[in-house]
Amino acid sequence: EAGVAQSPRYKIIEKRQSVAFWCNPISGHATLYWYQQILGQGPKLLIQFQNNGVVDDSQLPKDRFSAERLKGVDSTLKIQPAKLEDSAVYLCASSEPQGGGGNTIYFGEGSWLTVV
Amino acid sequence: LAKTTQPISMDSYEGQEVNITCSHNNIATNDYITWYQQFPSQGPRFIIQGYKTKVTNEVASLFIPADRKSSTLSLPRVSLSDTAVYYCLVGAGRGSNDYKLSFGAGTTVTVRA
Known part of the structure; x- marks a missing residue:
């Protein structure tokens, strides 16, 4: 079974520039997540989609971050304009409820962003 | 979301058993306990x-007492490749569509030869 795919793997941009990350979840997974992980910290949930609807975006800095999941499959996370503190790994994950039990979330390898 | 507390770091040697205990005093009735492992750059x-x-399972054991206010991840006979950060999380399960996971800082396990 193919895992969660993310691209690009690495990106270096200057502050005030824009960047976009792409995610393709595991086939059939209705729920998609974007997490931000700053070096030395645990991942922080930015936004959660259920199909193509937003379930939770309470921690998404909406003045500069945006995300969409058209057609309920692939998703794009955009940052514009980027700040130095946005340097982090952006992790995409997907999940599907397990029959009779808890959900399991599967993560991609992450997209590493460095803002200089 | 239930908050979890786990040790910041643990050291061990190859071949030993590593037990990481996580506290989650305000776990909800429908919350499941999940453990994740993270290697650098992954x-x-x-x-x-x-x-x-x-x-x-083939990787670890998870012990949960009757009150479910804590849990212990047990890694049998660790090797150098088990050096990683281990996260304990609690969240709604049972097929819930509103399933979120909140990560803490995790426990950095270092296995030495």
Whole structure:
């Protein structure tokens, strides 16, 4: 079974520039997540989609971050304009409820962003 | 979301058993307990999940007491490749569509030769 795919793997941009990350979840997974992980910290949930609807975006800095999941499959996370503190790994994950039990979330390898 | 507390770091040697205890005093009735492992430069990887008592798979065992206010991840006979950060999380399960996971700082396990 193919895992969660993310691209690009690495990106270096200057502050005030824009960047976009792409995610393709595991086939059939209705729920998609974007997490931000700053070096030395645990991942922080930015936004959660259920199909193509937003379930939770309470921690998404909406003045500069945006995300969409058209057609309920692939998703794009955009940052514009980027700040130095946005340097982090952006992790995409997907999940599907397990029959009779808890959900399991599967993560991609992450997209590493460095803002200089 | 239930908050979790786990040790910041643990050291061990190859061949030993490593036990990481996580506290989650305000766990909800429908919350599951899930453990993830993360290596540098990789996304977190699911290790094990449980609701109560004991769960065992090919990688680890998870012990959950009756009150479910804590859980212990047990890694048998660790090797150098088990050096990683281990996260304990609790969240709604049982097929819930509103399933979120909140990560803490995790426990950095270092295995030495």
